[in-house]
Amino acid sequence: MEIVMTIAGTDSGGGAGIQADLKTFQELKVFGTSVVTAVTAQNTQGVASIQAMTPDFVAKQMTTVLSDLRVDVVKTGMLFSPDIIEAVATTLAENPLPLVIDPVMIAKGGATLLQQEAVTALKDKLLPLATVITPNVPEAEILSGIAIESESDQLEAAHRLLQSGVQYVIMKGGHMDGDMAVDAVYSATGERFTVRSPRIATTETHGTGCTFSAALTAFLARGFTMKEAVTEAKRFVHAAISHPLHIGHGHGPTNHFAYNELIARQEVICSEA
Numbered sequence: 284m285e286i287v288m289t290i291a292g293t294d295s296g297g298g299a300g301i302q303a304d305l306k307t308f309q310e311l312k313v314f315g316t317s318v319v320t321a322v323t324a325q326n327t328q329g330v331a332s333i334q335a336m337t338p339d340f341v342a343k344q345m346t347t348v349l350s351d352l353r354v355d356v357v358k359t360g361m362l363f364s365p366d367i368i369e370a371v372a373t374t375l376a377e378n379p380l381p382l383v384i385d386p387v388m389i390a391k392g393g394a395t396l397l398q399q400e401a402v403t404a405l406k407d408k409l410l411p412l413a414t415v416i417t418p419n420v421p422e423a424e425i426l427s428g429i430a431i432e433s434e435s436d437q438l439e440a441a442h443r444l445l446q447s448g449v450q451y452v453i454m455k456g457g458h459m460d461g462d463m464a465v466d467a468v469y470s471a472t473g474e475r476f477t478v479r480s481p482r483i484a485t486t487e488t489h490g491t492g493c494t495f496s497a498a499l500t501a502f503l504a505r506g507f508t509m510k511e512a513v514t515e516a517k518r519f520v521h522a523a524i525s526h527p528l529h530i531g532h533g534h535g536p537t538n539h540f541a542y543n544e545l546i547a548r549q550e551v552i553c554s555e556a
Contacts, residue, residue, distance in 0.1 A: 291360030298536025327531030411448030
């Protein structure tokens, strides 16, 4: 049985964060463990409050799980503060594992989920340990310092992130224009490919980043190549977005059941860049 770990904040509304990660892991038949970095009071309309864990307690959760369970892949989501990032990075440096970073910074409703001073810590402490990072356009702009308005901007931003030591950068295309949502993948070895699916006009996208990165984590743990894992994770999240649950009055959550119930495989195309 493959075992994975999510290090992230909670979502009391159930659509994102640790809740979305564990639902995704369960659907993809890997055993999910969790390390809580912060507890949020939120729903589909926004984040009302955040209560962070202490860095020592975050590290204690990690070491306690790792001392007993053979974790195959770790993913991070909302890390919130520089001290928590340093605690996570220190623990992972002592326990090297494949690492998927979803650089969660801003909630769908606009709430800030990463303190400004934590951006430097993320770049300096955690990215050098990462196997893959999965930023959307606003996150990639903050991390790279480049305004992304074109494919060449995207390429330059990806190269800057690769220089930090991360092995793969997945530049998610949800914020770009066009009929297709195109995710561009760049690697430190020069490998490049894109994964595309039809763009869906919907506001029910709460938790898409968490869900995509959790699916990617699960497929990597199951032994998929990076190209296979990215493609299948894209299929998972596309199915989740295209068959919404219609829950709540704001940005509704994605449907974590959809991939196994519907498996919209024909909607996603992977090709060399």
